[in-house]
Structures are given as structure tokens and as C-alpha cells.
Amino acid sequence: xxxxxxxxxxxxxxxxxxxxxxxxxxxxxxxxxxxxxxxxxxxxxxxxxxxxxxxxxxxxxxxxxxxxxxxxxxxxxxxxxxxxxxxxxxxxxxxxxxxxxxxxxxxxxxxxxxxxxxxxxxxxxxxxxxxxxxxxxxxxxxxxxxxxxxxxxxxxxxxxxxxxxxxxxxxxxxxxxx
Numbered sequence: 001x002x003x004x005x006x007x008x009x010x011x012x013x014x015x016x017x018x019x020x021x022x023x024x025x026x027x028x029x030x031x032x033x034x035x036x037x038x039x040x041x042x043x044x045x046x047x048x049x050x051x052x053x054x055x056x057x058x059x060x061x062x063x064x065x066x067x068x069x070x071x072x073x074x075x076x077x078x079x080x081x082x083x084x085x086x087x088x089x090x091x092x093x094x095x096x097x098x099x100x101x102x103x104x105x106x107x108x109x110x111x112x113x114x115x116x117x118x119x120x121x122x123x124x125x126x127x128x129x130x131x132x133x134x135x136x137x138x139x140x141x142x143x144x145x146x147x148x149x150x151x152x153x154x155x156x157x158x159x160x161x162x163x164x165x166x167x168x169x170x171x172x173x174x175x176x177x178x
Contacts, residue, residue: 010046014065015039015114017049018135019057037111037135038064040072041118047146048072049115049139075119076149082124083152088145093137094130097145099123111138119146 018037023030034057041047050067052060076083081099088095095112100123106116108126116124128138150158 010042012040017111017114034060036060036064038068039114039118040068044120045075046072047115047119073146075146076151080122086145086149088141090140090144091137092130092132093141095141095145096127098125100125111135112142115142
């Protein structure tokens, strides 16, 4: 088995966000199980969510952590905030993420706060505007918003312009065009 370099081993932080107790009615009574929503992140730029289901909470948390590590996404940063305002939708959940000045902090509730903090975002304002309070759907909507954010450099590449050259060329074209 090959050894991993110390630099490759990343320490993840886990946070249990929601615990749902579900029951199944059978002839002898009710059978209880637990569904746990877990957020896992490295505190810098990687974050993921997972749902674990089991008869015991500890086992459900372990399963949720394993699934969250497999579904990691990269959070794009612009300093200590996100690059631009973005809306993520999943089911009936809508989540608005807005960048804000340094020192504002993470203004978010529950699930969104956990995702932003473990994703390394220090300053952001969020609002859940959908018709649901379901933590799982809100988590998925937040991850959708994170996936569609783009940095300024990525947008310039998509448009076929290169960083500093693009700003100089567009400035010259604006002067010539007038």
C-alpha cells in the first residue's frame, strides 16, 4: 500500500446540522430510525454534505460523514467573501448568497452558516427565500449556489479575454469607439 505525503492528508471538520427521527409502524409497535444531515469541510475551500440513515445516531453520523466526503465541492473566494451574488435552487428551497465587506461575518442561519464557515467564507450575507424549512433541501440549494459561482478570471477565460490585457483592450476600444 503506497504511503501518502503529509501534505496530501487533509483534516476535515464535521458538523451535524439536523437529526430527524423517523418511525415505521409495524405489528408490534413503532420502529425508530435516524436520518442525520452532516456538513464536512476543510475550512479553506472544500465543503460537502451527506445524509446518513441508521438505527443509532452515531452510526448515522458516520455514514453521513462518509457520503459528505464523497460529495465535496470547491468554494470560490474573492478575498474573504464570495465573488458575486448568486441564487441556488433545489426543490422548493431558494438560497441567496451575497458578498459583503470584510469584517461583516457570516450572516446566515443553521445549515447555510455551517456550509459557509466550513467552506472558508468569512464574510457573506445569506437569505433563504424558498417555501420550505427543510434543512436537506436548503443544504442542496446552498451547494447549487456554490457550484455556479465563478471568479473574475474564470469569467474572462469563458469570454476569451485574458486578465490585464482584457481591461486594457476594452478601455482602448471604449476610447476609440467614442
